[in-house]
Amino acid sequence: MSAPAPSMYSPAAKATAEKLGLKMGRANLEAFADTVLSLARADRNVLVVTSDSRGSGKLGPFGQSLPKQIVEVGIAEQNLVGVAAGLASCGKTVFAVSPACFLTARAFEQIKNDVAYSDNPVVLVGISAGVSYGALGTTHHSLHDFAALRAVNNIEIIAPADNAETVAAVRYAAAARCPVYLRFGKSPLYDLPASPAPITQAHVLRDGREVAFLATGETVIHALLAAAHLEESAGLKCRVVSLASVKPLDVAAVLAAARECLAVVTAEEHMVNGGLGEAVGTLLARHGVTARFDLAGIPDEYTVTGSQADIFRHYGLTMEGLAATATALLR
């Protein structure tokens, strides 16, 4: 694992980011690890539970600083979630940290029953989510987690788009009275323009009336670059909305985007079945809002092999791909 990961950004995308004045931040994973450590230093009831995931969760410093506040269960995700729920039932603020692929599939029944149904407010942290593991293949991808957890009552789903959203999401989840699933990757991300809105609400990063990009998680930056690119290359003014909270959705922001713009494109690092795009499409249909509409995500097929960057490019989740989807809708 010594070769640097292929860049998620084409030279043109990097140039666009530079024109927007965006600075490259860190991986959300690192912002998470720092935030949870500072929360735990301030409160000994804040615990991290890991399933041999302290290295991949960047929790080495946490374990060294606060060894009594980290509970290791070994490679046993079902036990991870059950133990976390038991700890939460005793008043602990618990972050259960494991790769999203294993956490939300192997331990799905524990999430459904022990966390959500029993109302034990665990913070489930799905690291290396989506196709972060790239060439490691489908066993390590989590393209089902939004869909699976959207079908579970009493759990919120948050996919932060940058480091600031991650910090806000971790702090929000720690204080939340209900279970929360946080989901992010491990690639460095550009810092986005700051938003005063709480993490549970939409962050409108750029306004416009042509195409609204409704994106979540680590596709948001690519949507922002696509909007800037479309304005520069075609004079189109597009709106970019970060919907970190996939569940519950910011209904007002979604409806406003569809009512005020000519077209809507959703973007997510998830299979198009059951994810953000279907949630948005259903919401619009139920409110009688018609808009030209397309979903960007991973289709229902054997996922193409390659790095995370390759997979994003292949399925049109990069600046160029999202701009092309938007342009096609306006034809």
Added chain:
Amino acid sequence: MLSLPQLAQKSLLYRKEVLRRVRQAGAGHTGGSLSCVDILNVLYNRILRITPASRLDPARDRYIQSKGHSVEALFVVLADRGFFAATELDALGQYRSHFVGHPTRQVPGVEQNTGALGHGLPLAVGTAIAGKLDDASYRVFTLLGDGELAEGSNWEGALAGAHYKLDNLTVIIDCNTLQISGRTRDVMNHEPLAEKWSAFGWAVRNVNGHDFNELISALEQPLEPGRPSVVIARTVKGKGVSFMEDVGRWHHGVPSDDEYARAFAELDAALAELEGGAA
């Protein structure tokens, strides 16, 4: 705290109430409720430091029923202990009732929503770790079925219980040897059970799960410092009703009018015999 004769009488009354509630609801896991009711009787009337008033006290003992399908036994015992009025059980299985066919925390005294098997032990491990972190003196108990032991998550929890030296944790196995499709040894053999748990690092005690003395002795203290305890309770499915005892079809089943009358006659005769013996 109930004496041994009082416990014996209480179990007979619990058995009658379990049958009455199953019949009234028109559904229920009769056999498994009857196999574990003596265990629940001993827990709630002799062992657990929990009352309706302390049910949310952080210092309370915890009981998590992993074999959630034996909910009728749990509800009957909780009602008897005053966690809610027994008349509330009239709503068992009814529209909008929180008395559903598996335990839920909507019912006072229920610690966790169980019913899917293999969940109680990991929950109990987390609860016991919290107790250790807080230097709390509470104990954590969980009741597993023997058929349930085929769920792999139990063995993940068993590893963790020993790894963290959770001597505040006790697993009780209601070893009634029957599950829905037959003898547990034929469906998926888990014997030798004591050796397995011992190899996992647990302190093990085999008891007759219908012998109050043996149950009390195994449960009143952790078996060994520095290790979690497992009490393997050898039980009889359908215990207390002759034609239900050790008969697979009573895994779930509602007695007919005739069966109900015969069961009550047997249990009433046993009660009369107890009273006669006491007189």
